Amino acid sequence: MIRFEHVGFAYTKERGKILDDLSFTIEKGESVGIIGPNGAGKSTLLKLMVGLIFPQEGSIMIDSESVGKKNLAKIRQKIGYVFQDSDTQLFMPTVEADIGFGPKNYGLSTEEVKKRVEEALIKTGTQDLRSLSVLELSGGQKKLVSLATVLSLEPEVLLFDEPTIALDPKNRRRFIELFRELSGTKIIVTHDLDLILDTCSRTILLDEGKIVCDDETEKILYDQKLLEENGLELPLMIEGVKRRIDYENSVH
Amino acid sequence: MDKWTEARRSLQMMETSGEESLYRKIHPLAKFLTTILFLVLVTSCARDHLDVVLAMGVWLYAYALIGGLSAGQCFRKMWGLFALLFFVGIANPILDRVPALTVGHVVISRGMIAFVSLFLKGALALLSAYFLAVTTGMNGILSALLKLKVPVLLINVIYLIYRYLGLMIQEASDVWTAYRLRAPGQKGIHFSVWGSLVGSMMIRSMDKAEKVYQSMELRGYKPEETFAGEEKWNKESTVYLLICVPSLCLFRFLPVFSLIGSIFTGR
Numbered sequence: 001m002i003r004f005e006h007v008g009f010a011y012t013k014e015r016g017k018i019l020d021d022l023s024f025t026i027e028k029g030e031s032v033g034i035i036g037p038n039g040a041g042k043s044t045l046l047k048l049m050v051g052l053i054f055p056q057e058g059s060i061m062i063d064s065e066s067v068g069k070k071n072l073a074k075i076r077q078k079i080g081y082v083f084q085d086s087d088t089q090l091f092m093p094t095v096e097a098d099i100g101f102g103p104k105n106y107g108l109s110t111e112e113v114k115k116r117v118e119e120a121l122i123k124t125g126t127q128d129l130r131s132l133s134v135l136e137l138s139g140g141q142k143k144l145v146s147l148a149t150v151l152s153l154e155p156e157v158l159l160f161d162e163p164t165i166a167l168d169p170k171n172r173r174r175f176i177e178l179f180r181e182l183s184g185t186k187i188i189v190t191h192d193l194d195l196i197l198d199t200c201s202r203t204i205l206l207d208e209g210k211i212v213c214d215d216e217t218e219k220i221l222y223d224q225k226l227l228e229e230n231g232l233e234l235p236l237m238i239e240g241v242k243r244r245i246d247y248e249n250s251v252h
Numbered sequence: 253m254d255k256w257t258e259a260r261r262s263l264q265m266m267e268t269s270g271e272e273s274l275y276r277k278i279h280p281l282a283k284f285l286t287t288i289l290f291l292v293l294v295t296s297c298a299r300d301h302l303d304v305v306l307a308m309g310v311w312l313y314a315y316a317l318i319g320g321l322s323a324g325q326c327f328r329k330m331w332g333l334f335a336l337l338f339f340v341g342i343a344n345p346i347l348d349r350v351p352a353l354t355v356g357h358v359v360i361s362r363g364m365i366a367f368v369s370l371f372l373k374g375a376l377a378l379l380s381a382y383f384l385a386v387t388t389g390m391n392g393i394l395s396a397l398l399k400l401k402v403p404v405l406l407i408n409v410i411y412l413i414y415r416y417l418g419l420m421i422q423e424a425s426d427v428w429t430a431y432r433l434r435a436p437g438q439k440g441i442h443f444s445v446w447g448s449l450v451g452s453m454m455i456r457s458m459d460k461a462e463k464v465y466q467s468m469e470l471r472g473y474k475p476e477e478t479f480a481g482e483e484k485w486n487k488e489s490t491v492y493l494l495i496c497v498p499s500l501c502l503f504r505f506l507p508v509f510s511l512i513g514s515i516f517t518g519r
Contacts, residue, residue, distance in 0.1 A: 050470055083467060087422065087460075107477055107480075135260055
């Protein structure tokens with residue numbers, strides 16, 4: 001369970017609050033989409049969850065642990081964060097070494113590290129890439145390997161920052177299938193509303209650092225007025241359906 | 253693969269290129285100490301003692317041969333550094349023309365001997381560091397440093413610089429491509445934009461460096477644990493040290509070439 005209680009955060013005083021009095025709870029096993037226009041505070045929210053930054057106001061609880069400097073290792077073992085830019089996430093000489101980097105750091109035995117690497121490779125379908133250099137991978141492959149590096153830590157919560165950015169339709173579909181297969185709590189921050197519609201049962205709409213709406217995904221993403229008031233647009237999928245209905249009405 | 257990607261790839265693959273070597277099983281600390289000893293012994297050679305430097309070269313050649321390491325690969329990858337070494341001592345033969353010895357009808361000056369000696373010393377130092385890198389890997393070297401009680405902060409800095417170099421090359425490649433696309437027909441980068449290009453590259457690089465560090469932190473990076481090293485000191489490492497240290501001292505302090513010569517000449 002993840003609980004935000006009256007969380008406020010500002011990078012600098014001059015820039016003002018990025019997040020203001022934010023409170024919500026995400027239960028174990030939920031798939032939640034966090035949406036909002038640029039600068040709404042979505043990525044900041046993820047960074048707060050893993051303790052890359054700390055709130056100036058309020059508190060963040062992961063299960064019964066409050067996110068703080070003292071228990072960061074414990075928190076980070078529970079939460080896996082898949083970066084938006086895979087190039088900054090992958091830095092070891094080979095795919096295999098990169099996936100094993102996390103488990104090794106947590107002091108697991110060589111056999112356990114090997115086992116975890118193998119499982120992560122199988123889960124993401126990247127077994128054939130194991131001995132390749134990260135530089136030899138395509139954008140889609142890099143994204144899958146980034147996910148494998150996180151899965152090898154067997155986290156209870158998975159955070160995704162714009163996971164489908166720069167993915168072609170085939171890889172995007174593959175990612176969605178993989179996402180659905182993964183167990184545990186999953187949180188996606190994205191502008192890709194169609195992805196949210198495909199994968200998340202609950203959506204939190206943020207604007208100017210505040211929660212505008214927190215409800216079932218369909219309720220939020222089918223509400224054109226609500227989306228447009230907050231700098232967003234209907235998902236392309238729904239837009240397409242609407243156009244088709246309009247077209248059929250005009251024909252008949 | 254363009255030259256930038258190739259550079260990044262060679263950098264990343266360097267630490268895995270010596271996996272087949274006989275020395276891979278040796279404990280990192282043993283290899284690190286041997287390399288340090290080699291460096292000390294080579295750099296302490298007097299500049300006119302070319303025979304001693306050559307003897308050290310023979311030792312390193314034998315070391316590479318036994319361990320299945322390729323010096324040619326090192327020359328190919330680091331030719332720029334070897335070229336730089338060439339220019340370091342180039343002034344010696346010009347400034348110091350006092351005759352030192354005559355081979356046949358050729359008079360060799362003291363400056364020429366000093367130049368060759370400087371170049372060889374530098375080349376041997378580079379080669380030995382390269383052999384250490386390919387047979388031990390960055391993690392192994394840092395675990396050896398940790399065992400030698402080098403401050404964690406320093407280990408952190410070395411590791412981050414190493415991991416970050418690849419991204420720096422990528423950034424440089426992106427900036428270079430962006431520049432070329434908007435400056436067709438130009439050879440190189442015009443000096444008037446050097447400042448702004450380097451500046452923007454620095455800012456972009458810093459941003460990426462921070463993200464790399466965050467990624468490492470999120471996956472439990474802690475120098476004390478990451479480089480704790482699971483390799484235990486083994487018999488092979490003891491044998492390795494027992495062979496390397498005395499043989500190195502032998503090549504450095506005894507006139508090896510004269511001794512070999514006396515065997516053949518009987519004098």
